[in-house]
Amino acid sequence: MADPVLPLFVYGTLRSGQRNHTHYLGGHCTRIEPAVLAGAVLHQGPGYPYAxxxxxxxxxxxxxxxxxxxxxxxRVLTALDELEGCRPDGTGYYVRLRRPVIVTAHGERVAAWVYLAGPELSARLRARPAPIPSGDWVDPA
Structure with a gap:
């Protein structure tokens, strides 16, 4: 069964102006809105963040x-799953999950696909967590 067509919540290199946005999402987006994922912590990884x-x-x-x-x-989802090392059995670098996200402008809760750290990435980085207090990789202050 195909994955439902849902918006994507991105928080790192796939955000507008970041290094992977144009390659993976450029020309494919109909809307980009600031949003927040509640119930998650953002960490600084080796050149990219993970939640x-x-x-x-x-x-x-x-x-x-x-x-x-x-x-x-x-096509975009397949490419992003590959980029994020997301495996169908949930053992990859990241796992893609359906989560509620809050659109900042009007507070609406929207179901979205979110890539969270999977067991492989979590195990690799568990010894040196580096939380980003602001929860914003682009503006960590």
Missing amino acids: VADPDPGRRVRGELITVRPADFA
Whole structure:
């Protein structure tokens, strides 16, 4: 069964103006809006961030909600899964999960695909966590 067409919540190198945005998302987006993922903590990885779920809904990751043109969705999602090392069995670098995201401009909750650190990445970086207090990789202050 095909994955449902949902917007993507991105918080690192796929955000507008960041190094992977143009290559993977350029020309495929119909809307880009500031958004927040509640119940997650953002960490500084080796040149890219990673988010992990957190039981505290007050912990937040800031990013963008990106709507991909439906005709391009399956191709874009496949490319992003590859980029993120996302494996169908959930053992990869990242796992892609359906999560509620809050659109900053009007507070609406929207279901979106989110890449969170998977077991492989978490195990590799567990010894040296580097949380980003602001929850924003682009503006960590």
